[in-house]
Amino acid sequence: MQKNKLVSKDIIPVQGKDRVITGIGFFNIWVGMAVIIATFMIGGNGIDSMSLWEVAGAIFIANLVIALIGSLSGDIGIEHGLSFAAYLRAPFGTAGVHLPAVSRGIVAAIWFGIQTYLGALAINTLVAKMTGFDSWFIWYVLFAAVQIINTAMGIKAIDRFAVIAAPSIIVISFWILFKMTGMAEAKGINVLTYEGTANTTSWFLIMVANMGFWSALAIDIPNITRYIKAPKGEKSWMKRNWSSFWPHVTALPFVQTFMGIIGAVSILGAGNWNPIEVIQGTASGWTYVILLLMVILAQWSTNTAANLIPAALTFVNAGAGIRMSMVTGIVLAGVIGTIVQPWAILNELFTYLGYYGAILSAVAGIIVCDYYVIRKRRLNVKDLFREEGQFKYDGGWNLAGLIAWVIGGGMALYFMEYMYLVGFPVGFIAYYALMKGWYLNKHKQAEVESNYSDEYLGTTVGRDWVIPLEGDSVHTGKTA
Template identity: 70%
Template sequence: MKNSLISKDIVPTLAKQRVISGFGFFNIWVGMAVIIATFQIGANGIDSMSLWKLAGAILLANIIIAIIGSLSGDIGVEHGLSFAAYLRAPFGIKGVHIPAVSKGIIASIWFGIQTYLGATAINYIFHSLTGFDSWFFWYVAFAVVQIINTAMGIKAIDRFAVVAAPSIILISVWIFFKVAGMADDKGIDVYSYVGTKDTTTWFLVIAANMGFWSALAVDIPNITRYVKAPKNERSWLKRNKNNYIPHLTALPIVQTFMGVIGAVSFLGTGLWNPIEVIQQTSTGWVMAVVLIMVVLAQWSTNSAANLIPASLTFVNAGSRFKVSYTVGIILAGVVGTLFQPWAILDQLFIFLGYYGAVLSALAGIMLCDYYIIRRRRLNVEELYAEEGQYKFDGGVNWAGMISWIIAGGAAIYFLDYMYIVGFPLGIACYFVLMKAWYLKRHPQKEIDSRFSDDYLGTTVGRDWHIEVLEEAIQPSLNEVGVKKGDLA
């Protein structure tokens, strides 16, 4: 009988499959961090504070998220595990599907939002040039292109990022000076401007930004499992340098700059989206430059930040039905469209608040399980065993599930302070329930071994070979875009 927990797309990656360099991961992060919706966060805050204060709030929020992402990224670096496969430890082999599929649906929705924003910009330009007017046509076309590119594998995404990242940075700088000039024409000095309205606070800007990236902070192992890491390196900092350096540089800097552009655009034109502003005031090659910016920004974000995470959660949930990586990507596109992202965009901050609250609790539970409860040790082989230690009670780890309900519910109740409430409460609840209750009922080998190195991966130079992996490895490598020549 086929083991329903094993699929070639969610078994641990091997060292020879780690094909992304630190610079490559930096480029991928630049692409992921440029989200047009981020402009709205900056615009919503500028009426209540100075540009510098606003930038400080966005920067601080994203540094915190980058640290959390770097910590969870070690799961991929150390053990080669995807987000959903690892989540079997704190939630159980069946319980995992509730948080994992929920996260997959959220990533799918974000794919739809990004694709819609790109499609409307493409439609505007083609309508101006040809008279053809159908944003939904361009939505479908843009979605199909992104799905095909992502289905080609991680190497294709890596290569695309090499082109996209510098292009996005250069065009973003140009857009900033363009909208800053518009503000100057209105007599507004953006560098000395201080908002006087009481519409938001510095703290709420931080909370909104943390909610914005709460999803990727927990499922970044989907990408870091392909990041190069030195074997037999016991220092966390040295082993993870290709993980945390891109996190701490690309995300905070690029996100802060995007928020600033949105704020300046709002000051100069009254619109938060500078893309719309430039489209309405420009023609010819300027419109072409804007089109490139929109396409590259949405495409690069969707591939790594939305389609891959969503696909792998669907693969994990549908492994008994042989759902493949490619099928998972197509499902993500369909699900994201069915949720009508064009309607969600009108209520973006409500959407950000609720899903950021739920995922803040998930991040706390995940990091508590990995660093505090198991001390980075993991019985990886039993993550794929239907009758193993992670079966818990009928496939559910109730310590994780109860902690998620309590911490996630509290974060929703205190929505304005979601991450500040959900993250630490998730850690505290899970720690107490595991130590006082669940570990007594369900002993964990990696813990009972007094945290033996037998349960470490990259730190001790170990690849985790799962049964039937040898049969599946070449198709798996082909799916992620690795050719035989890359393994020499």
Template identity: 60%
Template structure:
């Protein structure tokens, strides 16, 4: 690849590719450093968030505790199936969520669902940072009498932004420290609350609330809870260690399974249990408030430290990384990853998350409905339309096969509008409506309308293995001379920053 220069200034006159930026290139196998345990720690850190307490409390307000726990466990196990299907996009091709969406939505159309998800992630960052700031303020106020939660919001937000901007290894290191501490304090919280319930004559296992709620609606609400990560989990799995040449889906994703099928459901269920016990013991879904009202000194500091760690570890992996990558995808090559992380922090703050917190589950329901449709579209595109083959170099070509009609794939947008609209209309059943309808509508439109008019190389090749990555012992690599191409795993090809 040659570079044209201005003879008077020597400046590079070649137009920069708006689809290229280093942080959204496919991740090489040598850079996939997160092992099975590391991914488990990340998931535990993400799953312990205050909003989960309310899920358990809402359930036990009308259902027996064993039914609540079983429902939440099964809902998260079902979601893990969806999440593991989309996770293969990261383990097979090393791609981020927003870049992959160029296939079902087009190189321009990707920005609608991707940036929507990015904004939601940024808002979640703001919510979590606000909760962490309240905890920091509680500690400082206890010892000094000084109270200024917004100051701590800014400080805590900046610390998280810097930590996430340092890269995936920094995120993994934090999770490895935070997760065990979070588990220990969570266990302590459970026994503290269970003892409180017993002293008040309440048996948590036989408690019966009188609020009308069905196990089915609780099941759907829990699926919506992680609907965002169910679609953008490739942002993380592209950094998870995988075996080159592993044709088997199970072998290729073995380091993903324990985290998503065990760590997520078990942790989510246990945290919901704490919220349920808090409601039974004190009529308040928030155990932080309940225990804080009865604690002082070291106990109070430990409790609030849990809040800070939980929000921090969740924000890094579940909110800042997804938001940053969607913003980088939209602003490439001018917006680098570290500035994408900073932008996520700004957007999350400008959304006034402390106000959204008062209507959290309405917020969860609406965006969960829309993202359920995206999940169905991704699964249909990856597994049925393309059979896991993907013309990855074309994802970075403005005039390649993923340009479709002016950069937009109508099949993706129509399927998203139809399925997302139906999911919003049937909000109580949102995830169970949006995902299958998105899958079916997209599949039909691609097969009978788009593919005949816009040939896709991986399909016209007869689904050749030339369009596979990890499972074929290959990986996608970029250099200045040849651009993006498939090379044998471990090949010595370096990325040229100057060409991005």
């Protein structure tokens, strides 16, 4: 039997019995992902030009839109148990998938490096003041190793960590906001009535920048949602996706907005968007311990679910032919995130966010169009794992998806100020036009030709997709 280069145990669909995350668990994971030190910078960059309420509104609206898009793409994991990279074979082909998937994987790995670097800096500052030992790189290596080990232990370990991290982060964040508000009041600034006087940015730019911040996770969230418990045989989209939907639209917008507010108030109180650095200047004793805990929990909880898992799965998907393991993919993500020197990228964070947010916004439009409009949530899952199946297209490349990505991503880059607001709809429309007017006639898709038969649904009809790990033989089955 010939070795199937599209199959490995970490990218085949997750079975119902292996879906271990509840709605509360996913909420905790989202809280952990949404709280990162870099988020403070988003709010800090807007407060000079507008009121705190305007900053909060821009951040909230941006993240609510991203949360809704994440809920839509999350159904891929809920319905079919598929990871982002495995599904991407449908709109891009079994070979073409690696361009957008690995691009996203590298971005996630870079974010891992940025997060780990920020955490290492804070840890080093705290420890150096307390003990005199000063070496941020040592802390970087140790902190990276701990996060890699935790992620390699699997989704259950991440879920358990989130139970501790999420409430701790929220409590400490309120304490930090209280400290920053007090510093602003000491300068005679009422944060609730403050009106920005500069003209360095606009409400719209802050809103668009925030959309770019989480644009990547909005499209690869199936990596997590495929582990969320969902009622089998449930026809209603909302009821089936409820444990994914409500954490999306609550945790991300509200927590991200709260973090942006802290960064803005920190600017008002101390002229520095990073409250951790501000409090370090006057802290001692238990205050140091609290700050250290915040830094560790915030970076750690984000990196495991939002960066290491997405990066590793794209690398595992690309390395399926050599049976790359998830652990190897996670370690590779850590190595890539380090060798790109995240400390250099951090200085150009918003430029970096803009470029990758623009490029990936078109991928989001393509995915939503492919899944909901072209296939109407039906998917010939077995052929995703067949080298000679319908997703081979032209030598493994779906030219419609690739051309739509170039058009959508290119337009988003050209209109950088509007980025996601351009890339998403242009990618969506271009893909729809190319598939309907050209590619579906050339490459018939079973789920479309069947007039969208329920044979190609998963959770909705109580089906688990079962993909053998050896050979090319693939079948489906329903669990009791």
